[in-house]
Amino acid sequence: MTIPPISIPYNPLSEVTVEVGGKENVESLQRVARDFRSDTLTVPTDAQLLHSLKASRGDDVYSEDPSTTALERRVAKLTGKEAAMFAVSGTMTNQLAIRTHMKQPPHSVITDYRAHVHKMEAGGIAMFSQATTHQLFPSNGLHLTAEDIEPQLQLGTNIHISPTRLICLENTLSGIIFPQEEIVKIGELAKQNDIGLHLDGARIWNVAADPPHTSLTELLEPFDSASLCLSKGLGAPIGSILVGSKEFIERAKWFRKAFGGGIRQCGGIAASADYALTHHFPRLAHTHKLAKRLEGGLKELGVNIAAPVDTNMVFFQPQAIGLPLDAVMARLAALPNPIIVGRERCVVHHQITPQAVEDFIACVREMREEKKANGQVEEDGEGIRRADKEKLEYYNEPKGKTTDAVLRKQAALGY
Template identity: 55%
Template sequence: MSTEISPAVQQVIDQTRFDILSKTHAVDNASKREEIARTFISDTVTVPTEEMYTYATLATLGDDVYFEPSTAALEAHIAQLAGKEAALFMPSGTQSNQIALRTHLKQPPYSVVCDKRAHIFKYEAGGAAFNSNAHVVPITPANGHHLTLEEVQENVILGTDIHIAPTELVALENTLNGTIFPQDEIIKICDYAHSLGIKTHLDGARIWHVAIETGKSIRELCEPFDSVSVCFSKGLGAPIGSCLIGNKEFITRARWFRKILGGGMRQTGILAACAAYALTFNFPQLPRVHALTKKLEVGLEELGAIILSGAETCMLFYDPTPLGINFEEIGERAAALPEPLILGGSRLVVHVQTSEQAVDDFLSVIHQLAEEKKAAGWVQPANGHKTSAFKDVYVRRQVKLTK
């Protein structure tokens, strides 16, 4: 058999070649890691370490549409960890949540009850309507922190009135904007929903933070729900991936929807290995993450800023206006540092690759700007940081965030 390549074919081959690695590839990656250590926009910006890369190269080489051993092992571990029968690896948390909704919801009309700030309502491009033909009933929690049983009871739609879409799913989120949903309230809500034959789903993308902060096991935190989504990127520092968890029948049907929506991937072993590495080596770093977030909160309070939402886990929201400064000024000064800080407004997110120096430098920026304002004649409002008015405004307004 001849293997001689014609000039025309060789030309096609030559045109197709592409080397993605630049001459400064290693230096660029090192610089990126330094940048990420000083980025407070989100915990999705984390990148694999050299050690995670090395571990990933040892994964199996199966095809996940058929069977991939490393991925199957990860799914089995996550299912066992959550106390459920099965789990399914997903490319993203959004797909995991959307497939959960689509799997639970069978035949319209139906509605989903959730927090008005929930990811499935605000940040998944209207996926509940697009993918599941579902009406969403968003609730604004009166306490500004979490939904209560009474609020769910008031908004669940029952009966046979043809004018309204009956509730078939209650979806909760833990954490939500970094705050921890009290487990006793979760149990009440899920027990109530189940008593009516209504399914429950947990967007537990950052459930790892809840476990670290409360000491409750992942199993205990997931137990009240029919399905749970957990993320390996948010918080844990893996490059990609989430898992949807439930009983065997649920996951079998979810696997079908994953294929329909284009989520059936092939050699996912390297991604599963990154997730396993993150669970083993990055999860134990979350106490440090929480401590740094608390340091930010205490530092901002001492300077006189208002804390809109406190450092329960890895993020907080603040208002610098009592100091006479705004987010634009803070961002410009932070970006002008010899080692810039990357900020995103009122939300500060700490992650496993955040450096303590970045926290110190951020607080220094706020301090310097505040001192400059004082020197220019700014007078801080008396006890401004102790009032609840700013928090009330925060609860009422729609804060645009990138999750």
């Protein structure tokens, strides 16, 4: 069955004009509308930047910028937390949160082995908090569970192992939504053992946007603190928000100053983020539909999809139809109107056009048909005998619990 194209109720290509943004930025938006590497690549719109011109221009280090304060209060209210703090990046708000939770070494943080706080933040946990990370492999191959975490808690007085002081979860991770019922269980486990619980919620906006639209207050209720990125799904030019109790945020501001993260006249960037929250957040559900269309179109061709497509990420493996990943990337980039991908991960952001998705699928279809015409693609999919394929699957697929072989195979996920 052929899956029909998806349309979106707005035209991202119209939102930067030569008159306001200049020719270079119009051309930049044209490229970004076909760039699947990350949702950090979005171009600030004319309306977004014009809105920021009217922002207050006070000194936020002195807590004297009304636009920044208004954004912090808005996000605190949305998340059901007492207070919020604006900072320049998700890495900063994550690391400030971890440092604020930690009091005195020795101490350790439990994370998923793919977690951004452990894998993609330049060793910040060790650098800033003098803590070690205990990275766990999810037994279900998708997300950690309370059953995974409980036996790994370091609660006693064994002097060989640093005690657990914090658990860090990530939602979404590889675009996969972390089941809320499992988060609640982990939160209860943390509270029972007087351990902090932090959320790297860089893409928690995508979870809140996904039907049936669970509120941020409910999503974040189990957490003592959470970091919410403003420059990924929402498309702010810069920024992230840390939320927690009033006491926690006051301590985090102290560390923000020590890290050199205080911003003086930051009203303009706060206002731009506030605009994105109002106008771009409603678009996230459409990015999910486009991601589903990309997934469906590729699967229809026989391409393997390596992870559930819950939100805006598609991990595709064209090797399943005999197409090397590098060859597909090169062919996409060589189109008259190029499409750029970051290897197997495709991120659909709010400025990706439906046409870009259709052209992506059409390019892979053309490559597949060329290979079939040359007799190089078997209906079986991978160009190997079915018996050999079944043997490989036997050794590589999970058997009850996730095996090391599968974890190695999925090592690309989680970025």
